[in-house]
Amino acid sequence: MTSLALGDPPLRRLFGELDYAARAGSERLRQMSESWTALRGASLAPSWEDAQRAGFPAFPWGFAFRAAAGRDYDRLHAGPQAEQLLGGSFAKLGSAPNRRMSVRLRRLFDAVLAAGEPVLARADRAGTKREDLEILVLPVSTAGGAVDAVVGGFAPEPRSQAAAGARRPAALRQARDDAPLVFALGASHDFGLAVAHALGCELSEHEERVFEDGEHKARPLRPVQGRCAIVVHSLHADETQSANDKLCRLLFFIGALKDSGVRRARVIAPYLCYARKDRRTKPNDPVSTRYVAQLFEAMGVDGVSTVEVHNPAAFENAFRVPKVHVGVHEVMLPYLLKAARGERLAVVSPDTGGMKRAEALRLALEEATGEAISKAFMEKQRSQGEVWGDLFAGDVAGRTAVIVDDLISTGGSMARTVAECRKRGAARVLCVAAHGLFIGGASALFASDADRVAVTNSVPLTADLMARHTDRIDVLDVSGAVATAAREAGWLSDLNH
Structure with a gap:
């Protein structure tokens, strides 16, 4: 009803x-x-x-x-x-x-x-x-x-x-009624569909409308009272909507679910906006990650999941609701083992802030290959849009350099690191990241000497980008890992209680 x-x-x-x-x-x-x-x-x-x-x-x-x-x-x-x-x-x-x-x-x-x-x-x-x-x-x-x-x-x-409904066994009817409702807003439809299928659910229908003055509304197109809902919405800017637009739509949709009597509303945001601004670096700086968390909590969100956030510790501290952080090593590892089969490897961080991420991947590769994997990092300083720093530490000579980061935005940092790896004798260079924003087409990166660029499907890539660089971009599916993490966090086990 x-x-x-x-x-x-x-x-x-x-x-x-x-x-x-x-x-x-x-x-x-x-x-x-x-x-x-x-x-x-x-x-x-x-x-x-x-x-x-x-x-x-x-x-x-x-x-x-x-x-x-x-x-x-x-x-x-x-x-x-x-x-x-x-x-x-x-x-x-x-x-x-x-x-x-x-x-x-x-x-x-x-x-x-x-x-x-x-x-x-x-x-x-x-x-x-x-x-x-x-x-x-x-x-x-x-x-x-x-x-x-x-x-x-x-x-x-x-x-x-x-007649079909009358003949359906009661156990099956109950299973259908107890299954979580999975919604996917806007451009996240395909990712949400994959997550829903991995959870053994169908994607639930909803309506999104934009009015003449730019205001909008979104509502579920099925009864939600007493049900548990999972909303999938990647909060990245694209050609039609800013990160602010998507955040507002998600919050309003959660509000509509709560007003309609949903029992629990959880969010899967494969890309979480404002996660890079997680601390004060200058006087009176905002801590935007915490403000986003407060908005989620104000709307009554019962849990948040994201993929390879910029700073996992800041994510944990900002949100007071249950958190699920999904790393991408399990999807990157088989890709790298296949792409660099038999080659000596070096894992490189494009800045010192990402060294923990690079070290975790290096250890995983060492365990999988049984061989010693070197490490390296590039110095990077940023202020008011300017990036500088020339220090490079580590051994990449004669190796396949794997440059790993949480995201690729304009690609400038990756391009700097690619050039330095080549200068220091790297035989091949692979660039891997969880999120491929590719702002402005990331022209600097694709003009560099990188052999391949791999990202996950947390952010859908444009058809134009794929057409221009189809021979260099690999897209790794992380929807299964997201679904597994939600299941292991108990997002399905509480449905019958």
Whole structure:
């Protein structure tokens, strides 16, 4: 049962089911819903004229009504079968011969116009709770732009669906109802789908809309009350949305879940924005990681997972909710063993701050190969956008240098380190990082002497970037590791308690 039914008990008593998601079992009602969404665009609702041109009420079960005085509705259209369902000819809904159905429809139309959103209801043909009839109601606007009319249709509920549900064993029904709801916002759809499948779940549907003034909304398109939800959203800037845009959308979506009664809401942010600003380096500096954590906590987030954060200790300290940090060594290790098979290796950090990360990878490679792996690091100083530092320490001569970092942004630091490794005799250079932001195409990196560049799919790469550098970029899938970490953290084990 959705928030519509929960918020209006009389409506809940009039219909067997009410759903804002409007996912009809009938193919013709699904097509009507999809056409309405396309016509609506960024406006509150399509016009009645557009709906007519699209042929909305044309089929025999179709209808259209406009709000009239006295809480009644003028008939704009009713197909022959819709008219028969309402008991015969009539001018106003309140005068339809089938009084029970007309009363129920009036209440349903009121709710749809008040919310400005479609609704799918199920009832029997007499208006009781036996669910053998689907009723789709969609808001439209008439002259003046006011949302004051509805279009829609009736359709018999597919018997095959009902029969299949009745035959499904109770254990399977319970397993489906207890499974976590996994949502993936925006550009994180593919990553979220992979995580959901790794968890043994389907990706749940949701709606995202942007209005004419740039404001937006996102809402789940299925009941969430009492359920556990996992929201996947990588908080990186891309061509259409900034990191701020994505953070705001995620917070609002979490708020919508909480308002709709979700039991637990957890976030998987493969790339966590503002994680690099985790300490004060100048007087009055912000500590942005902590502020992001406070925003999450204010919205009631029950757990946060991220991939290869800039500073794991700062991440642990900033968030007071349960944290899950997913390292990428387990996906990098097999890649490196294959890419540098039989070669002597050196693991290089492009700055001193990343030496712990590089050392962890070096030890993992030593354990896997049984051979000694050298290490090196490059000096890097940064202030006001300027980077400098020429010190390089370590042995890379005659070896395959593996330069490892948490992310590649513009690629400038990697390019500096590649040049220094080549200068000091490295036979090959592999650049690996968890997150590939590739700001501005990371032109300096791809103009360097790096042999290969490997990143994970925590940030989706643009088609243009892949097309231009397909012979040098490797993308490693980290979705399985993210799903495993969520399972090991108990994000699934508490669902039945």
